Amino acid sequence: KNQVEQSPQSLIILEGKNCTLQCNYTVSPFSNLRWYKQDTGRGPVSLTIMTFSENTKSNGRYTATLDADTKQSSLHITASQLSDSASYICVVSGNTGNQFYFGTGTSLTVIP
Amino acid sequence: DSGVTQTPKHLITATGQRVTLRCSPRSGDLSVYWYQQSLDQGLQFLIHYYNGEERAKGNILERFSAQQFPDLHSELNLSSLELGDSALYFCASSVDTSRGNTIYFGEGSWLTVV
Numbered sequence: 001k002n003q004v005e006q007s008p009q010s011l012i013i014l015e016g017k018n019c020t021l022q023c024n025y026t027v028s029p030f031s032n033l034r035w036y037k038q039d040t041g042r043g044p045v046s047l048t049i050m051t052f053s054e055n056t057k058s059n060g061r062y063t064a065t066l067d068a069d070t071k072q073s074s075l076h077i078t079a080s081q082l083s084d085s086a087s088y089i090c091v092v093s094g095n096t097g098n099q100f101y102f103g104t105g106t107s108l109t110v111i112p
Numbered sequence: 113d114s115g116v117t118q119t120p121k122h123l124i125t126a127t128g129q130r131v132t133l134r135c136s137p138r139s140g141d142l143s144v145y146w147y148q149q150s151l152d153q154g155l156q157f158l159i160h161y162y163n164g165e166e167r168a169k170g171n172i173l174e175r176f177s178a179q180q181f182p183d184l185h186s187e188l189n190l191s192s193l194e195l196g197d198s199a200l201y202f203c204a205s206s207v208d209t210s211r212g213n214t215i216y217f218g219e220g221s222w223l224t225v226v
Binding site: 032034036041042043045046049051089091099100101102103105 | 114116145147154155156157168170200202204212213214215216217218219220
């Protein structure tokens with residue numbers, strides 16, 4: 001069964017600290033993996049997209065890694081800011097890239 | 113602003129009714145995707161259209177249908193509504209169907225079934 005699991009479910013960190021979010025998947029065949037940031041009640045915003053051959057991609061203070069062998073990805077946030085408080089969702093595409101499997105997200109709260 | 117426009121933003125309707133949600137993709141985007149986000153199931157992929165043709169189906173109920181028109185806007189039709197259909201429905205678009213394309217989400221349509 002194609003599944004995407006994220007951990008932790010929620011996380012609270014102090015402003016300025018780093019954190020790492022995890023995503024494990026069983027989707028096969030694999031097409032690509034995306035990380036999204038979603039503010040409450042808003043549409044998700046794309047952070048990174050990685051295909052099979054890519055093992056790291058950065059977008060500002062966000063760095064995603066992908067290990068296609070172990071089917072794991074992580075999203076590292078450096079020097080966190082209050083505005084980073086949001087839900088972070090891992091999405092894996094299977095088959096031709098047109099089937100999407102969503103993780104349930106990690107809720108991140110950054111406190112002063 | 114992602115450039116994807118969804119209407120209505122909020123909708124309250126009764127069980128058994130039918131509603132239509134509308135989406136205008138970003139200018140130049142040929143692919144439109146529909147997603148459902150509920151509190152208990154998170155985000156789920158419903159359906160994907162590319163240039164007017166259905167490309168992929170996810171967990172879309174038979175009571176739901178969608179279409180993409182020649183001007184590339186899309187509509188999601190929800191019929192025989194049930195309380196469990198209450199959710200936030202997102203439309204998203206991308207340039208084409210390539211694997212690496214960024215998918216841009218609209219702000220969603222909040223549907224409440226009472």
